[in-house]
Amino acid sequence: MTAREYPAELTVQPPPLGELRLLAGTQPLSLTEHISRYGPIPRLAGPAQLIAEVERSGLTGRGGAAFPAGRKLRAVAEAARVRARPGRAGWAVVVANGSESEPASRKDAVLLALAPHLVLDGIALCADAVGAGRAYLCAGHSGSTRALAAALAERDRAGLSRIQVQLTDTPDGYLSGQETALISVLNGGAPLPTFVPPRPAEKGANRRPTLVLNVETLAQIGLIARFGAQWFRSVGAPDAPGSALVTVSGSVDRPGVREVPLGTVLGEVLRWSGLSRSAQAVLTGGYFGTWLPLPGASAVPVSEPGLRAAGAALGAGVLAVLPEAACGLAETARITGFLSWQSAGQCGPCRNGMPALAEAMNHIAFGRPGRDVLGWAQQLTGLLPGRGACHLPDGAAGLVASALRVFAADLTEHTRSGPCQGAAGAPVLPVPAAPMPADRSMR
Amino acid sequence: MSGTGPATAIVVTSSTPLWYATRATGLVALVLLTASMALGLLSSVRFERPDWPRFVTLGLHRNLSLLALAFTVVHVLTTVLDSFVSIPLQDAFIPFISSYRPLWVGLGAIAFDLMVALIVTSLLRTRMGLRSWRLVHWTAYLCWPVAVLHGLGTGTDTPTTWVLVLTASCVLVIAVLTLWRLARAWPARPLPSTVAVVLIVVTLIAGGAWLHAGPLAPHWSTRAGTRTAHAAGVSKAEHGISR
Amino acid sequence: MSQSQEAASRRGAQRQSVPRQPALRRPQLRVNPIACEAHGVCIELLPELITSDQWGYPVLRTGAVPLHLEDLARRAVADCPTLALRLVLPE
Numbered sequence A: 001m002t003a004r005e006y007p008a009e010l011t012v013q014p015p016p017l018g019e020l021r022l023l024a025g026t027q028p029l030s031l032t033e034h035i036s037r038y039g040p041i042p043r044l045a046g047p048a049q050l051i052a053e054v055e056r057s058g059l060t061g062r063g064g065a066a067f068p069a070g071r072k073l074r075a076v077a078e079a080a081r082v083r084a085r086p087g088r089a090g091w092a093v094v095v096a097n098g099s100e101s102e103p104a105s106r107k108d109a110v111l112l113a114l115a116p117h118l119v120l121d122g123i124a125l126c127a128d129a130v131g132a133g134r135a136y137l138c139a140g141h142s143g144s145t146r147a148l149a150a151a152l153a154e155r156d157r158a159g160l161s162r163i164q165v166q167l168t169d170t171p172d173g174y175l176s177g178q179e180t181a182l183i184s185v186l187n188g189g190a191p192l193p194t195f196v197p198p199r200p201a202e203k204g205a206n207r208r209p210t211l212v213l214n215v216e217t218l219a220q221i222g223l224i225a226r227f228g229a230q231w232f233r234s235v236g237a238p239d240a241p242g243s244a245l246v247t248v249s250g251s252v253d254r255p256g257v258r259e260v261p262l263g264t265v266l267g268e269v270l271r272w273s274g275l276s277r278s279a280q281a282v283l284t285g286g287y288f289g290t291w292l293p294l295p296g297a298s299a300v301p302v303s304e305p306g307l308r309a310a311g312a313a314l315g316a317g318v319l320a321v322l323p324e325a326a327c328g329l330a331e332t333a334r335i336t337g338f339l340s341w342q343s344a345g346q347c348g349p350c351r352n353g354m355p356a357l358a359e360a361m362n363h364i365a366f367g368r369p370g371r372d373v374l375g376w377a378q379q380l381t382g383l384l385p386g387r388g389a390c391h392l393p394d395g396a397a398g399l400v401a402s403a404l405r406v407f408a409a410d411l412t413e414h415t416r417s418g419p420c421q422g423a424a425g426a427p428v429l430p431v432p433a434a435p436m437p438a439d440r441s442m443r
Numbered sequence B: 001m002s003g004t005g006p007a008t009a010i011v012v013t014s015s016t017p018l019w020y021a022t023r024a025t026g027l028v029a030l031v032l033l034t035a036s037m038a039l040g041l042l043s044s045v046r047f048e049r050p051d052w053p054r055f056v057t058l059g060l061h062r063n064l065s066l067l068a069l070a071f072t073v074v075h076v077l078t079t080v081l082d083s084f085v086s087i088p089l090q091d092a093f094i095p096f097i098s099s100y101r102p103l104w105v106g107l108g109a110i111a112f113d114l115m116v117a118l119i120v121t122s123l124l125r126t127r128m129g130l131r132s133w134r135l136v137h138w139t140a141y142l143c144w145p146v147a148v149l150h151g152l153g154t155g156t157d158t159p160t161t162w163v164l165v166l167t168a169s170c171v172l173v174i175a176v177l178t179l180w181r182l183a184r185a186w187p188a189r190p191l192p193s194t195v196a197v198v199l200i201v202v203t204l205i206a207g208g209a210w211l212h213a214g215p216l217a218p219h220w221s222t223r224a225g226t227r228t229a230h231a232a233g234v235s236k237a238e239h240g241i242s243r
Numbered sequence C: 001m002s003q004s005q006e007a008a009s010r011r012g013a014q015r016q017s018v019p020r021q022p023a024l025r026r027p028q029l030r031v032n033p034i035a036c037e038a039h040g041v042c043i044e045l046l047p048e049l050i051t052s053d054q055w056g057y058p059v060l061r062t063g064a065v066p067l068h069l070e071d072l073a074r075r076a077v078a079d080c081p082t083l084a085l086r087l088v089l090p091e
Helices: A029-038 A046-059 A069-083 A107-114 A116-130 A146-158 A181-184 A217-232 A266-274 A302-308 A328-341 A348-367 A369-383 A394-408 A408-417 B006-014 B017-044 B054-081 B103-125 B130-137 B140-154 B161-185 B192-215 B222-224 B228-242 C004-017 C039-046 C067-079
Strands: A092-098 A133-139 A164-169 A210-214 A243-250 A256-263 A279-285 A290-292 A318-323 C026-030 C051-053 C058-060 C085-088
Touching: A029 A069, A029 A146, A029 A217, A046 A069, A046 A116, A046 A217, A069 A092, A069 A210, A069 A217, A092 A107, A092 A116, A092 A181, A092 A217, A107 A116, A107 A133, A107 A146, A107 A217, A107 A243, A107 A256, A116 A146, A116 A181, A116 A210, A116 A217, A133 A146, A133 A181, A146 A164, A146 B222, A181 A210, A210 A217, A243 A266, A243 C004, A256 A266, A266 A279, A266 A318, A279 A328, A279 A394, A290 A394, A328 A348, A328 A408, A348 A394, A348 A408, A369 A394, A369 A408, A394 A408, A394 B006, A394 B054, A394 B103, B017 B054, B017 B161, B054 B103, B054 C039, B054 C067, B103 B130, B103 B140, B140 B161, B140 B192, B161 B192, C026 C058, C039 C051, C039 C067, C067 C085
Parallel strands: A092 A133, A092 A210, A133 A164, A243 A318
Antiparallel strands: A243 A256, A279 A290, A279 A318, C026 C085, C051 C058
């Protein structure tokens, strides 16, 4: 399937200069504006061309796992080729994941609002590349379904709809956007993770090879297909090419979503958002992420390899800054309580270990912890990782371990004289309220 | 069979070693099946002691099931080979087609088929998927009582005291363990558990009543469908005894 | 391994005179945490490789299953009441 030719008066624009790529402005782009800014969706020689270009670009997934996008494309294309029934095209499925269940992240919502057509281009291109006959665009409360439906209708009228894209509302819940949980929802099941194997690339939605990509990744693919891998790599770092969207929040003057070249140091990224001098730490990745001290970690590059070297990760691109006056242990305790509430409850270690971890953190943050509580918390952080069907327990364990490390001074004060002043203050990081105990039984 | 004098003599001289073998292997198979079922129930309630780990229960359960099948196979073979009553091999697999006590032998065929299914699926357990294996394994709850009924209905030894005591002990063991199993399941699923308990109690009472009015009452062999010449031979002995 | 099994593996090795893979891939234990219901049979059978956490759930030792424990590992996989334990070849 190929793109239709556009009217001659619309010329193809040169690639966007400078470092703003995905987010070209502050207003949503209509289809005509989108085409006038980026050019029409390119006509490629064949599916292999896109896959090769994405592989050359070094694009990694922007949903949190940072898996090489080219490799995922190739895996799904191969699985679809092997399992497709002869004469039946369109065996695979593309899922655009804009669920954004991470409370501290807003980048997917902003991208879907401002540049929905980039995402839809990415979907169409990937569908061609893997041989998919249908696609799902999953947005939670993060994307307006009506605006997306309007964008799809626009493309329909312009004759650009090469594939049926079904809009789906991701249900509430921290795990709903997780890859296998989302596929479970699409298959009519509960929003709970499933055991892997089989991977979605082998057997996902409707038991077909399914390509699940974050909406930002798909938008990047929409650009790579137009301007090439070289162009993509012209910005960013050699080990982390391209740009990425980050959500900066907390004690900064200009919180919000920014597009940054990967590899820019943390201090600079935060300065762009108006970093207040009194920041003590930053939570990177998401609520399942890691604390880094400020200004100590200012020179850490904002990229997957850069953050990993510092014991953190880019994750969902969350950078939540903690002011000096707040208590990192209290924030962590609240987040851990939230994560524990959000557990699917399917795996013993998580079902048992997460409430224990939340309780221990509560004691550490709001009580006067003795050495046994601290020892127990440390033991739990070693006991949880790698023992669940998803990475929720890993994330919580990593969060708590980093908090105990980064806020060691607060920890000493708490053990000596109970909770500090900051612990009694208002929460900095927004944590949805947990239901009353009775509600829990409804899960 | 109780009785003295000439009637007993008729019974003794008309039986063959094969008939003894059939009855013996049948009873032993029932005991082994009961033991296997008991261990299966113990496993389902996660029974464990410091000197009796879970894998002992599971290992014994597997071995006793295989033994039970072996004895049942011998039981079937001796029955088929015994020329006194004509029971061809297919009667052991296809229920209710036998000319001798069709219902009761048929129950034996059902129990035998289920045993084979249970064991074959358990040997292929890791290749089957848990749900299908579990579905087949639930038929154990059908297999065992059917085997007991088959024994009571077909068995010529049923009226003897020690056989009754043996069968009653087997029933008691399984009833108690099943109630234990249901008690474990009750918190999560009160309704099905209660229904199951009621069913068990009703079955026990009905079973007892049937036993009293059936195999333990006179002329059972005729009522059970022992045909013509065989009936003459066996009921003659019974008449002799009841007099 | 029984004598017959040893003989069989010797014959197998002789048949494979040209190895297809540079190194033998040894199987590893993996547990499906959703299916696992903490029956603990695997922990009893393979204490060298599987220990219990305070809630009865298995903690697997990382790495390949040693040759002398492979039979026991296969038995543990077959005996798991919920078929949660598996032996997999690493990718």
